[in-house]
Amino acid sequence: MFEFLGYQFIQNAFVAGTIVAVICAVLGLFIVLRKLSFMTDGIAHASLAGIAAAIALNIDVLIVAGFVALLSGLGINRIREKMKISGDAAIGLLLPVGLATGIVLLSLAHVTSVDLMSYLFGSILAITSSDVQFIAVFGAIVIATIAILRRQLFYISFDEDSAKASGMPVSAINYIFFGLVGITVVLALRVAGIMLVSALMIIPPLAALQLKKDFTTTLALSAAFGILSVWMGIIASYYIGVATGAAIALSSFALFLMAYLLKRA
Amino acid sequence: MKKPVARKASAKVAVLEFSDISFSYAGEPTLDSVSFAVQKGDFLGIIGPNGAGKSTLFKIALGLEEPTSGSVKLFGKKQADFSDWSRVGFVPQKVQFDPNFPASVFEVAAMGLTQKNNLMPLSGEQKKAVANALHEVGLESQASKRIGELSGGQMQRVFLARALVSKPDLLLLDEPTTGIDSEQQEKFCCLLERLNDAGMTIIIISHDLSFMSYLVNKVICLNRRVFYCGHPKDIAKSGALPKAYGHGVHAIAHDHEHGA
Numbered sequence: 001m002f003e004f005l006g007y008q009f010i011q012n013a014f015v016a017g018t019i020v021a022v023i024c025a026v027l028g029l030f031i032v033l034r035k036l037s038f039m040t041d042g043i044a045h046a047s048l049a050g051i052a053a054a055i056a057l058n059i060d061v062l063i064v065a066g067f068v069a070l071l072s073g074l075g076i077n078r079i080r081e082k083m084k085i086s087g088d089a090a091i092g093l094l095l096p097v098g099l100a101t102g103i104v105l106l107s108l109a110h111v112t113s114v115d116l117m118s119y120l121f122g123s124i125l126a127i128t129s130s131d132v133q134f135i136a137v138f139g140a141i142v143i144a145t146i147a148i149l150r151r152q153l154f155y156i157s158f159d160e161d162s163a164k165a166s167g168m169p170v171s172a173i174n175y176i177f178f179g180l181v182g183i184t185v186v187l188a189l190r191v192a193g194i195m196l197v198s199a200l201m202i203i204p205p206l207a208a209l210q211l212k213k214d215f216t217t218t219l220a221l222s223a224a225f226g227i228l229s230v231w232m233g234i235i236a237s238y239y240i241g242v243a244t245g246a247a248i249a250l251s252s253f254a255l256f257l258m259a260y261l262l263k264r265a
Numbered sequence: 266m267k268k269p270v271a272r273k274a275s276a277k278v279a280v281l282e283f284s285d286i287s288f289s290y291a292g293e294p295t296l297d298s299v300s301f302a303v304q305k306g307d308f309l310g311i312i313g314p315n316g317a318g319k320s321t322l323f324k325i326a327l328g329l330e331e332p333t334s335g336s337v338k339l340f341g342k343k344q345a346d347f348s349d350w351s352r353v354g355f356v357p358q359k360v361q362f363d364p365n366f367p368a369s370v371f372e373v374a375a376m377g378l379t380q381k382n383n384l385m386p387l388s389g390e391q392k393k394a395v396a397n398a399l400h401e402v403g404l405e406s407q408a409s410k411r412i413g414e415l416s417g418g419q420m421q422r423v424f425l426a427r428a429l430v431s432k433p434d435l436l437l438l439d440e441p442t443t444g445i446d447s448e449q450q451e452k453f454c455c456l457l458e459r460l461n462d463a464g465m466t467i468i469i470i471s472h473d474l475s476f477m478s479y480l481v482n483k484v485i486c487l488n489r490r491v492f493y494c495g496h497p498k499d500i501a502k503s504g505a506l507p508k509a510y511g512h513g514v515h516a517i518a519h520d521h522e523h524g525a
Contacts, residue, residue, distance in 0.1 A: 033366060155376045159362050162424075165327045167350030168379065212411065214369035 004238050013124045013244070016132045017230035019139040020191045021200060023184050025226030026146055028201035029208065029219055031181065033157040035087075039076060039178075040201040042091035043185045044194045046072040046098025049105065051119045051189075056109030061119070062134060066186040072098060073182030077174050122193035122245030124234065135187050142180050142187075149173060154215060191230070192245045199249035200226060207256040210263050225255050279341065280305050280435050280466045281326060286335035288321055295321050296332070297490045305434070308461045309468045310481035310497065314510050317488040319470045320358065323437050327355060340434070351378075354428030356421070358440040358470075364413035370423050371408040374398055377430035398426040402456060418449035425456070436460065438469040442476070454480055474506075 004010050031037060050068030054061040072094055079090035106116065118126065127135075146153070152173050155163040164170045188197045208221035232255075233248030240247070281303040288296040296318040303309050311319050324330040326337055328344055337344040340352065354377070375387060375395045387395070399405045402422040407415065412423060421441060428436060438457075442450045457480065461467050471477050477484060478497035486493035486505045493505030500506065 033363070035363075151376075151379045154368075154372070155379050158366055158368060158373070158376065159360050161329075162355070162357060162360060162376075162427075163379075164329055165355045165357070166377075166379065167328070167348070167353075209365070209367060212365075213367060214409070214411070215367050215372050218367040 008129075009125055009127070010234070010238070012127045012129060012132050013234050014231070016127045016135045017124055017191055017234060017248075018227055019135050020184075020188050021204070021226035021230040022223045023139050023142045023146075024188050024197075024200035025204040025208075025222040026219060027142065027180060027184050028226075029205040029222045030153050030157050030177065032202060032205045032209065036091075037198070037202045038088050038091050039073075039181060040185060040198045042076065042095040042098075043069050043072045043182055044189070044197045045095045047186060047189065048102030048119075048194060049098045050102075051116075051194075052102040052105035052109070052111065055111050055116075056105050062131070062186060062190070065119075065189060066138075066183060068098070069182035069186045070179055071182070073178035073180075073185075074175060077178040081171060081174070118193070119189055120193050120195050121243060122189070122191050122196060122248075124191045124230075124244045124248070125237070127190055131190060135190075138183055138187055142184055145176065145180055149176065153177060192248055196245045196249045199245075199252045200229065203249075203252040203256050204229060207252075207259040210256070210259040212263065225252070225259070229255055279303070279338065280307070281340075281468070282338040283322065283325075284336045284338075286322070286325060286337065287333045288318065288325065288330065289333050290321075294489060296325075298335070299487070299491055300335075301485060301491060301494055303435075303466060303468060305466055306461070306464055307466050307468075307483055308457075308481045309466075310477035310484045311468065311470045311487055312472070312474055312477055312484060313487035317509070319487055320439055322487070323355070323439055323468075323470070326437065327353070351431035352434045354431065354433035354436045356424050356428050356436075356438045356441050358443060360420070360424055362412075366411075366413060368412050369408065370399065370404060370410050370412055370415065371395060373412050373423050374408075374426040374430055377427040394432070395426075395430055398430040399423075401429060402426045403452065418445040418453075421445060422449075422453070425453075429460070434466060436465055436467045438467065440470055440472065442471065442473070450476075 028040070031039060047065045047069040050065035051061055054064035075094060076087065076090045079085050079093065080087050085093070152163070152168055155166070155168065156170055156173060160170060184201070185197055188200050192200050204225035205222045207225045208218045211221060213221065229248055229252035232251035233244055236242065236251065237244035237247040279302045284300050286296055286299045287294065299322065311322065313319050321330060325332050326339065326344065339347040377398070378387070378391055378394070396405060396408070399408055402425050404419060404422055404426065407419065412420065415423065425441065442453055445453065457467060469481065478500070481497055483495065484493065484497040484500055485491055486500060486509045488509040492509040493500050493503050495503070
């Protein structure tokens, strides 16, 4: 039954998908708790400008998109803090700018829709060994940073004002947090694509929250739901022959429904 | 209410010092040349009408707002240079949080240790400190409950535990008994008395003048500027209240020695 695990591309998909699932679900819990769920989509859409520029100039897409996503994350925080615009409005401001810039660049470069499809909907089965290395290195950086800042992020997510009053450098931590979201969105692009990235960052934390546990347990459950979504999606995609990104997104939603019904049973 | 034990300020070490503080919000002056010092062991009450600048004073002390002019010192250091925030505990008037937030009472109380030892999980000693703080506020049996399952009064006590867990020398309380029933309020007061008796300096903002005059050993009446600073039993005859509040205000004085 599991002979498909012998294929290199499937192994790459599982390794990269698992790393991405964990960082997305862990960071995603903080995003959901801070009521910034729209941010994931905002940064993903803004990163289209980077993807378009990279395709047009024939340079590494992940690096350019990562740079744009990082700038978008930091930009959203900057707009929130300095222009006193709420987080969701700041995202709404950047999202169409990034998307429109991407479309303009793609039009100018005459890029075909085929080039773009894998970034819109993900292409986890096309992940190469060097992609896996890239995802592993940046994934490790994201996880290590969250591990170091987890208690501050927990406090800020709960009550930002009290965290500031406790002498915590909230502004600096917010910049790091928004930067991490930017990096994570780009790492998730190959797995789920621009359109479905929130399936990895938002739905697993939402599923974990249905079970109404303490924070540590919710964090672990969120990661577990993320991993399960990816694994179920890859397996379903292989056997049923459907797009992997979409299969992951639907698996993620199925787990959410299960958690919701389990708590109410 | 139980008669409080008379408490007196001990050694003259300025824990918090406001010097000539002025502050404007959107062009409107909120504080005008406010100066006073809080000594170690003081139990200070700050009263005043809405918009008098009471909470702004706390925000300035905590570095959340910059004064237009003047300076603040915490434990003898300029506010900007002060870094040992575990010495200061703060309980805000209302903590804005999602009641569905996945945090246990224990985890919320442990937030008070966030400044220390962040990389490692909580040590046995730190876990004991959190348990002790919860015991202090009478919520040790609720430690594993989610914070959103508690009543308003219990939540407020959890936030007090969060402020107490680092064993601060200075405790700032902004209207801590708002929305709490009289029984919970009495328990809250007993706890504050005990902490002050143990040497903790406490500053409390409240609208409740009678509650204040019963509890504190020093009171400041504020409305943009300081109208009174002294013992609570003398505030009524000082004439400061009608000046600060701008209408007839009756203070029910309690004598600390006789509990009258």
